Amino acid sequence: MMDATKYHVGYYPPPVEPGHVYEWPRKDHIEKAPIWCSVDLRDGNQSLIVPMSLDEKLEFYEMLVRIGFKEIEVGFPAASETEYEFLRKLIDENRIPEDVTVQVLTQCRDHIIRKTFEAVKGAPRAIIHFYNSTSVAQREQVFKKSKEEIKQIAVDGAKLVKKLSQEYEGNFLFEYSPESFTGTEPEYAVEVCNAVLDVMQPTPDRPMIINLPVTVEMSMPHVYANQIEWCSKHLKYRDSVILSSHPHNDRGCGVADAELAVLAGAQRIECCLFGNGERTGNVDAVTLAMNMYSHGVDPHLDFSNMPAICETYERVTRMHVYERTPYAGSLVFAAFSGSHQDAIAKGMTWRKEKNLHEWTCPYIPIDPHDIGRTYDADVIRINSQSGKGGIGFLLQQNYGYNPPPRMREDLGYRVKEVSDHQHKELSVQEVLYVFESSYLNHDAPLRVKAAHYIQNPDSTITANVTVTINNGEPIDCSATGNGRLDAVATALEQATGMHFTLVHYSEHALDTDTDSRACCYVGLKWASGKETWGCGTHTDIIVAGVRALVSAINNK
Structure with a gap:
C-alpha cells in the first residue's frame, strides 16, 4: 500500500505583495523564441550509461551547430579529462563558429574555477557558468551552513571568476545559477543573485545570465511561473540581466515549466534534444521549439531533417527516441484508426483543392513534410484498425489509384482481414498487392x-x-x-x-x-x-x- 503521508509540499511560493497581480496568466501565447542553450554535451552526456567519446561529442556538437544553437554548454572541464580535451580541441582547432558561444560549467569552488579557466583560455567567446546550491534541503542536510554562509560561497565564487577572467586570454561572459532554485525561498534566491550581480557589475552591452533552474520539479508549472515573474521584478541590474530557465522533468511537466517561464519573463532556455538528462531528463528542446513552430513562431532552430537528427542522437548516445515522443517519435503522426485516417485523407484533399498555405489538417498538428517525414510512411499506417479512407488515400498518393467509395470499403475489409490474419501492420506496397490481386485485370475464369x-x-x-x-x-x-x-x-x-x-x-x-x-x-x-x-x-x-x-x- 502506498503511503502519501510521508510527502508534503516542498516548494516555496513567492511572498504575497498587497495589490500585486501576476501578468503572465493574461498572456495566451509565446510571441518570439527565447535564446536557446543546448546542455546536451554536459547534462545530457552525464546522464548516459556510457558517456560519449571525444569523437562522438564532436559529431553531436557539429549537429547542434547545424540545427542552429548559438549557445552550447560543452562540458564541466574540471570534472572530466574527456571534457577538458574536448573543449581544448574546439578552441585549438578553431571549431567554434563566430556566431556560437560555448559554455562551461563550474561549481563555486576555488580549484574547480581555476581549472575551468585553464581549460577555456583563448576561447573566442565563452560563458563561464558558475553555481552553488541554495535550497533549504541542501543548506540543512548537505552543507550544514547558514543562509549567510551559502551566500558567501556564491559571492566568493563570483569574485574569483571575475578576477581570473581579467587574467586569462579569452572573451568571457558570465552565468550564475542558484542550484535547487525550486527548493529555495524566492526572496533568498534573489538576495543571493543580487549579491553576485553586485560583484559582476553587468551592463546592457555586457549582460550577465541569471539562471533559475528547476533542478528538481517540486511544484505545478504555474507556481514556477510565479517564481520567475517575482524574481524578474526583484533582480537588480534588470536591463543588464538575461533571465534564464533550466527545467528538469521530474513531474513530467518540463515543457510546461519552460513555456510558462517564458510567458513570465524568462528570456533564455537551457535544454536537451529529446529531453535527455539526469533522472527523468531535462526539458525537451525539440518539443519546445516545435510547439512554437506549430503556433507560427519561428524557433530559429532547424529540425527540417528530423529523421537524421534522431539517427545521430540514437547512435552516439545509445539512447532511444520513444515512438510517441512529440514531433520526433516514429509514430507521432501515425493514424491507424479508420475514422482518423478518413478525416486526415479528406483534410489533405481539401488543402490541395483549396491550394491552402495554412496548415489545418485534422489530427496532424504540423505538416510532416516540414520535418522530413512522409505521408505514406509516417501518417496513414495500415493495420486491422484501419479504414477505407486511409487505404484509399495511400493508393492515390503513392500509385495514382482512386477507387470509388464503395470499392474502397470492400478493399478496406480485404486489407484488414490480411492484417488481422498476419497480426501485423501492412506496408503501402502490401496494400497495393492486396488491391491489385483482388481487382486488377482479372482474366479468369x-x-x-x-x-x-x-x-x-x-x-x-x-x-x-x-x-x-x-x-x-x-x-x-x-x-x-x-x-x-x-x-x-x-x-x-x-x-x-x-x-x-x-x-x-x-x-x-x-x-x-x-x-x-x-x-x-x-x-x-x-x-x-x-x-x-x-x-x-x-x-x-x-x-x-x-x-x-x-x-x-x-x-x-
Missing part, C-alpha cells in the same frame, strides 16, 4: 479475347465479342447497348447466362506522361444482392473499361 464495335444509326453501339470460360473453346456473341461497355456487358450476360446490373463506372488517367494508362473501375450488383468490383488498366480506355468489367465478373 472469364476472358474476353476480342471485342469489335459498330456505331449504329440510332447512336447505339453493337459489340461483337469473343470470350472463353476456363480456357475452353472461344464463344462468339454480340449485343447492342447505349455504349461500348453496356453492349459488352449485355453480350457477356447472354453468352454466360449470368445476370448482373452495372451500378458503377468511373475512369481516370493513372500516369502523367504522354503514354498514360487509363484506369477504370466497375461495380456490379448481382441478383443475390452481392456487389463485386473490378479495376482495369490499359493505354486504350475502352480496353481498360472491358478489363474492369471482366474483373468484376470474375470476382463473383
Whole structure:
C-alpha cells in the first residue's frame, strides 16, 4: 500500500505583495523564441550509461551547430579529462563558429574555477557558468551552513571568476545559477543573485545570465511561473540581466515549466534534444521549439531533417527516441484508426483543392513534410484498425489509384482481414498487392479475347465479342447497348447466362506522361444482392473499361 503521508509540499511560493497581480496568466501565447542553450554535451552526456567519446561529442556538437544553437554548454572541464580535451580541441582547432558561444560549467569552488579557466583560455567567446546550491534541503542536510554562509560561497565564487577572467586570454561572459532554485525561498534566491550581480557589475552591452533552474520539479508549472515573474521584478541590474530557465522533468511537466517561464519573463532556455538528462531528463528542446513552430513562431532552430537528427542522437548516445515522443517519435503522426485516417485523407484533399498555405489538417498538428517525414510512411499506417479512407488515400498518393467509395470499403475489409490474419501492420506496397490481386485485370475464369464495335444509326453501339470460360473453346456473341461497355456487358450476360446490373463506372488517367494508362473501375450488383468490383488498366480506355468489367465478373 502506498503511503502519501510521508510527502508534503516542498516548494516555496513567492511572498504575497498587497495589490500585486501576476501578468503572465493574461498572456495566451509565446510571441518570439527565447535564446536557446543546448546542455546536451554536459547534462545530457552525464546522464548516459556510457558517456560519449571525444569523437562522438564532436559529431553531436557539429549537429547542434547545424540545427542552429548559438549557445552550447560543452562540458564541466574540471570534472572530466574527456571534457577538458574536448573543449581544448574546439578552441585549438578553431571549431567554434563566430556566431556560437560555448559554455562551461563550474561549481563555486576555488580549484574547480581555476581549472575551468585553464581549460577555456583563448576561447573566442565563452560563458563561464558558475553555481552553488541554495535550497533549504541542501543548506540543512548537505552543507550544514547558514543562509549567510551559502551566500558567501556564491559571492566568493563570483569574485574569483571575475578576477581570473581579467587574467586569462579569452572573451568571457558570465552565468550564475542558484542550484535547487525550486527548493529555495524566492526572496533568498534573489538576495543571493543580487549579491553576485553586485560583484559582476553587468551592463546592457555586457549582460550577465541569471539562471533559475528547476533542478528538481517540486511544484505545478504555474507556481514556477510565479517564481520567475517575482524574481524578474526583484533582480537588480534588470536591463543588464538575461533571465534564464533550466527545467528538469521530474513531474513530467518540463515543457510546461519552460513555456510558462517564458510567458513570465524568462528570456533564455537551457535544454536537451529529446529531453535527455539526469533522472527523468531535462526539458525537451525539440518539443519546445516545435510547439512554437506549430503556433507560427519561428524557433530559429532547424529540425527540417528530423529523421537524421534522431539517427545521430540514437547512435552516439545509445539512447532511444520513444515512438510517441512529440514531433520526433516514429509514430507521432501515425493514424491507424479508420475514422482518423478518413478525416486526415479528406483534410489533405481539401488543402490541395483549396491550394491552402495554412496548415489545418485534422489530427496532424504540423505538416510532416516540414520535418522530413512522409505521408505514406509516417501518417496513414495500415493495420486491422484501419479504414477505407486511409487505404484509399495511400493508393492515390503513392500509385495514382482512386477507387470509388464503395470499392474502397470492400478493399478496406480485404486489407484488414490480411492484417488481422498476419497480426501485423501492412506496408503501402502490401496494400497495393492486396488491391491489385483482388481487382486488377482479372482474366479468369472469364476472358474476353476480342471485342469489335459498330456505331449504329440510332447512336447505339453493337459489340461483337469473343470470350472463353476456363480456357475452353472461344464463344462468339454480340449485343447492342447505349455504349461500348453496356453492349459488352449485355453480350457477356447472354453468352454466360449470368445476370448482373452495372451500378458503377468511373475512369481516370493513372500516369502523367504522354503514354498514360487509363484506369477504370466497375461495380456490379448481382441478383443475390452481392456487389463485386473490378479495376482495369490499359493505354486504350475502352480496353481498360472491358478489363474492369471482366474483373468484376470474375470476382463473383
